[in-house]
Amino acid sequence: MRKTILTTMLLMLTLPMAAGITGTVFDENKEPVIGANIVIEGTTTGTITDFDGNFNVDATAGQKLIVSYMGYISQTVVAKNGLVINLVPDSKMIDEVVVVGYGATKKSNISGSVEVVKADELPKAASASVGEMLRGRSAGMNITSTSASPGASQNISIRGGLSGQKPLIVIDGIPQLQASSLGSGTGYSGGDKDNSLINISPDDIESINILKDASAASIYGSDASGGVILITTKRGKEGKAEVSYSGSVAFQTIKDAPEFLDAQGFMTEQNRVLDELGRADEQRYSQEQIDRFVGRGTNWMDKVTRTGMVNEHNLSVNGGSEKTKYLFSIGVYDHKGIAKNNDMNRITGRINLDQQFGKYVKAGVNTSFTRLQYNNVPLGNSRNEDAALIYSAMTFNPTVPVYNADGSFADNPIRPNMYPNPVSLLEITDESRSYDIFLTGYLEVKPIKDLTLRATGGVDMKFDESDQYVPTTTLKGANLGGQASKQSRRTNLGIITATATYAHNWNNQHDLSVMAGWEWKKNMWIGHGEVASKFPTDDALMHNMGTSEAENPNIWSSKGSSQMASFIGRAQYTALNRYIVTFNIRVDGSSNFSKKHQWGAFPGLSLAWRLSEEPFMRDVAWLSDLKLRGGYGQTGNAGSLTGINTIYGVNRGTYVIDGSLVNGIGLKKLGNPDLKWETLSDANLALDFGFFKGRLSGTLEFYQRDRFDVILTKSLMSYQEINTVDYNSKEVYRSRGVELSLHTVNVDTKYFGWNSDICFSYYRNKTIKRDDDFIPSTTDPYEKDWGDIYGYQTDGLIQAGEHYAHLPNSAPGSIKYMDVNGYVYEDDGKTIKRNEDGSYMLSGKPDGKLDNADKVKLYNATPIPFSFNNTFRIWDFDLNIYIYGSLNGHKQNDVLYQSSYSIADLTYGVNALTAVRDRWTYQNPGGSLPGVAEANSGIDPTSSNYFYENAWYLRLDNISLGYNFPAKLFKGYVKSARIYVAMRNIAVITPYKGMDPETGNGIGAYPNQMSGALGLSFKF
């Protein structure tokens, strides 16, 4: 807004100017104010300040000058030469326009829960997606990365993610397609990719608004149960063409690689394990062999990783005349991941145009293009034929060299043809590409004052391709004679929206805005793919699949579409700038439901009271803003349901006839025509506050959300041909939470400033109501907290001589699972007695058996998202220190569990963590990890607390130091210039000993990395 005023003022530069009164305008930091407005009182004559804050106005001494600047209190001064005017910020005046879906409103008039994030305040270095940058930036929006690989998908959950839906992302008014990653159709997967926010260049974003509660989000109806993220892109501004460039280069190193045994350690431990298993006669290495081994063996992790590098460059040009405004931008983002051969490359382009036709009509287009290109490496939890690169590098036999003498890849001699050589996996070609074309146009007509008619149409087209070739130099490729895969998919969203908005303000007393509209949307998907093997040569990769001699190449193709029509409406009324009421409604019709349940209505109502505008509060000096808000609304979820039709489905290769695979077709799904929407209702109560002239401001929100008519799958009698059906259950899920965001201006002097932002949220998701026939159990009580983890308690390890009746298969060194409870039996001694609610009756006493009765609530793992952002200003330097994390978390140490529980795999040549040295043996009865006997206990340690660790964490995510070159330096040729250095992901404070507490999911997780970046940006 401030900039818009600025450009309007720039216009005035063209006014004729005579030599007159000169002066300089400064802000509260003694910085010159550029573009402040100087008007001679009672006239239209005036000017604006230049880049040094100087002005020269055609006035005579003694005339009164009004000096104004957006966000500052206007001053009236008597004209004289050499005026020095110090502007004071007006915290009450700062009133941004906030996009709220199908329109915008003044921030002060907002009564729902809408969060505003300024994109230019986010650290950009080495972040491909705005999703990464938004982590922790909004209380109540929890973003976690599922993996640390380039472009990996993220979980974005707004207010606890009760709906199970991803947030709807709306870019310039057009909802973005939500598509999942296109798989390769083979055993190798490069991991799930971010498919939504990564398509937009962070540099193109002006602002991000988040509709958190249903009173605000209900305007998006059945798509909005996951919340709504509204992204507004930058647009052209009136004035001379402005060219902006920003770029950075970053280097990345591995941060959380776990430590595995080296060759000698491996040989020693393998011998020991065989000894502990009572199989010493199978030992492979003599002590002499071990001692004579030269070096540490092959460090496979080193062989498959490298120093990562991120390179990004963004260039944009914007400008325009009074009638035509334009912005175009291009960006390149290139990421060489820390795993070899793992690259991501993105090219983005955007053109935003606005054109005024005459007095009443305005039109414009927004177009963007994104091409994403990945070179993937196999990821996941497999080390066998379909081995994942990282897991395989962690566990491959360290005594084996990379290559045999003949240049072929060396194999594990203990189990040949079983575990692929990790380096051989780098020979796999795995490319995926994704093109996103986003075209929208709008036409806006203002036939009469206060009435705006607007029509928007757009398409979001995504084209995904996935190509893979597994050459015969790998184990899998050798087995299959090479395997090639080509998959492609096109998804298309078309949308037409028409709205009419009437807004009028009566005497600055009554402010009314009414909007009504209609929308139609169609989703379409079409795709095909083929996987084949047995190729004459590896040379053609996946580009000559006709040469395949495979008997049963896997082929598929599909097409489908769905439609939605909607009526939307909103009324907002503000009285006396302090009583605000907003009503939203959306009526959605979805083709995913049968005719009788096709339509659903989603209303939202919110009220707000700006106490600080009350006459009795207006003079309270320390209070700059106080607003009490409350709202209630509903959103829906139609999901991607297909549950209304009874259908047959094909099963490819269902059986072998005469040696060849044949297909089968059978009933696949039983339709339920009674299915209807899930509904999420949401009550919100909030307080916005600002004290001490904005030195301390923030928002405190409380909410309760209920999800009902939850679409679940229920079991029919197990003998039925199809024994499940989708239905609207009576289950009710509830989320209650509190969110606090605080902004403080700690120090604010001319040469030093320090601002802080704190975001904190706390919530719990619960199931509070069940179906009538629900039968509770120890691990599934009637009312259940979603974050609760149930399992056996443990009490260390079983020592020599100890025997426990409830652990018949355990031996010394096994985990001592605790028998704490038992069932009560009928007189026959077999049938368990039931309580009135149908649940099994518990005796409360140990019964010599380890069963579900012994499982207890171990932890609650619901995260408590927290972030702490600090911005410092020291002369022309700026410094940012950003920390985010979760104050609660419990997580299983998967790598340790795998190494420890599968310790006997060492005898197959599978490497283990160095930590396994501290396992229980008769010689080491104090060992912290279970001994070889645990694997025979018959109890899965993951069903106990043994490998769980406390996993709260705080990540020091960003430290960046920038220097803003004074504009004077460039004599006006360069408007601004900034250079910065940044360190990303510098440290993680956590008690968790596994891999990264956020991204270290699974056994062979992609290691997280620390980045060091150097960046530059300037405008001219």
Add this chain to the structure above:
Amino acid sequence: MKKYLYIIIGVALSISSCNLYREDYTEISPEDFPKTENDLKLMVNQLMYEFCTGYWDGQSIYSAGYDGYQVMSDMSTDVLWSGWGWQSDVLYYQQWKDNSTSSISDYFYRGFAHYQFLSKARQVIRRIEASEAKEEAKRQYAAEAHALRGWMGLYLYDFFGPVPVATDAQLDDPMTFNRIGRLSEEQYDSVMVSDLTYAIDNLPESAPRGRMTKGAAMMILLKYYMIRGGEEPTGQWFVKAEQLCRDIIALGVYSLQNNYANIFSIDNQGNSEIILSVPCNASASWTANYMTAEILPSNMPWTDKSAGWGGYVLPWAFYDKYFKSNADKDKRLSCVVTEYTTAGGQYIGKTNSNQLKYGALPLKYGKDPNMTGAQAGNELVIYRYADVLLTLAECIARNSGVTSEAEGYLNEVRRRAGLGNIMGYNQSAFMEAILAERGCEFFLEGLRRQDLIRFGKYHTEANNRINADNKTEYYKVGKEHNRFPIPQSFIDESKSAIKQNEGY
């Protein structure tokens, strides 16, 4: 109010001529399917999926894992074991009562869950009958579906005894929770006999390998009669079985292979001895033969690309008792490996292998030169002609005493194995000889469990193993083990309409 709203919306919709329409080309609508003869075939093919050699999803009853029919049947007897420890011990020593920590209850669950197949097959038969295809095609595919229903019916009865079978009316009303109990033995007999009789009457004598034949349906009925005979020795089951054996022989389609190992050889698939097999195709994970990989030690030279998992064994106790004395003669031992040398030249035997410690390697399916990884292509032999001959010998002995005809059938099988004739045994010695012969002839083929049950030795042999191996921590088992326990969840679901098997 809502009504008016919807009316307004409806009007608005018709004005905007906006019809909400959803399409998905991958969904096959009941309006379009099944219609043609090929549709019938596709439906029957789909039924066959549950008989695959399978992946580890519990869907396939011929999986080579612990939950597969053949493995459960053999490993709970003296003829199969594994070096992998306690899960196989639970089977080997029949410790499935009160063993909440083992996976055995999962195997029972997966097994019993297949009773759904009887409904699936019934519905397919009804759809075939209702279709507009030619009568001849309808009869052919209905017969095949009946045979498959009988096959699964046998599997279920073999493991659990009679299971619940839904009526057509109950199948037509899936949303209603009809809690149905198990059929009585007599009712189940009539279901089995009517399914298989229809199949026998309408199936061809020969068909592409993998499709059901008249002989296969007869063989399934024969196995059912033999189980029933063991349960009700005074019934006429063995008489019916004897007749059925003669009928199978009379088909003239089947004969013994000269070379025992050849029955299972990849080069001799579909040979005349095989009556019913599950064909394999190593190119798909769910149709490959994993039996070899389960046995093959990882360091034993086999094919270039093969990988062995090194688990299953033929226990030394069985080997020593039945094979050792004839070790130089019995040609069936060509399928049993007792020691080997690794590629690196290391000798591996009883003393330095965690697998051979437990038993010999019943590598019955021989080498598939194209075996890659754990996947081989040898068809899984389910029932074969030698079984008919030995069963006939047994039935004659049971029905009319030891006759020279009975001795002849037994000796036909022994001669092929390179063993001498048995003559002049009394009834009990002859029966013992039959049982011993069946053990040596059919190891790894999943017949041992029912054989021992029929001879009343299934549980006593388990107790013998517990005693012999001094497994004092294990409970002694009883006759109730002849049937597996019905998983509690199915009893609960039926609100106790399903009654548990005796002794559990």
